[in-house]
Amino acid sequence: MTFKSTRHELQFQIGPQLKLLPLNDQIRELQTIIRDKSTSRGDFVFCADRLIRLVVEEGLNQLPYSECTVTTPTGHKYNGVKFEKGNCGVSIMRSGEAMEQGLRDCCRSIRIGKILIQSDEETQKAKVYYAKFPPDISKRKVLLMYPILSTGNTVIEAVRVLTEHGLQPKHILLLSLFSTPHGAKSIIQEFPEITILTTEMHPVAPTHFGQRYFGTD
Template structure:
């Protein structure tokens, strides 16, 4: 049977004899004790039962994750409606996570960058001499002053980053146009342009060109602000033959840049890019 150290003396052998100090005690180290006092009655517990007691106490205490789940409604009676609100929020967050597709957004940004760069190539430029930090002079080109971008909200805002990556200081205007549910006619709800837009070349950004009614209405608003159709370049990722034809018939001087022309238009581009219904 196991006996506490106090019964046979500190550092004494189990069979009796003179107490011999342990080497660890001589060097100032605390000797390893097989048990600890519980503090209530001075009783000593052996090491193994002490570990089992501590292990059982830890198992009885709820873990942080379990405590959080219990507070959310999994560990006891909860008010009616509290758990329901949390469940609805979790379902909404999961649905939003499934709708968001970073890979698709990166792919679209690559296509947007190609269209934006080609649109910038259509703008007028002049030759200039660039002096490098090492003093070397290089003959290059620069854009003439008076360029700006206009995005048709909301899908047109997806192309703003591609334009900013190429021209950081370019001015960008916005215009909000929505189609009436009954008449299917485009209606302008908001328009904000640079004050001197009538002096600038305009890069009109609208990714999906379906019927062309939205773009036609946007060009009319730009004309009301003094912009000529000949200085407007429409940047689009996808266009239908009917949409492109209707715009050209209305404004023959406008320039349209797109990556594909197909009869079926992917109207879900804005929802897919921004991750919404």
């Protein structure tokens, strides 16, 4: 069975809530460099930022647009589209903060909230330590940023906090770089209306991502 066929089968098994970034050799190379333990930190960050930008760009394609008409410098009318207002980003600290700049590079004025979740050393249960969102978060479309989905527990807890602030799961688009099938399934089973966008489904996720990106490994 080829990598491509396995990828499509996993997407079918998990459901339409899972969206995989269209695969090409450039993305495969970036994934390979990020996973390679011999990669220097400089190359790691450079390639991670490139992959983040690709995910963010595709994530923006999933948000609602409305038609509009503008006037060109030559006085002609042009029928185009524009973003509908009410989008924001939320990063799950700390690794999710690596994706913030990529989002700002595409949407300069977008508001970004933050949430800090850590696992209890004894029970391994995810616990929320900090959450700061725009006051009207319940009325927004949210790009939830978390690069590595392993068990899915951290994301599930983050979505719970967002729903406690009045946000509906169907208005959450989770942006990630790498995911395990188990992590994606766990999130969707808990919140069937959420959408997950990632570049790869693999049983082993590069959980070293945050440490390598921020230089704390």
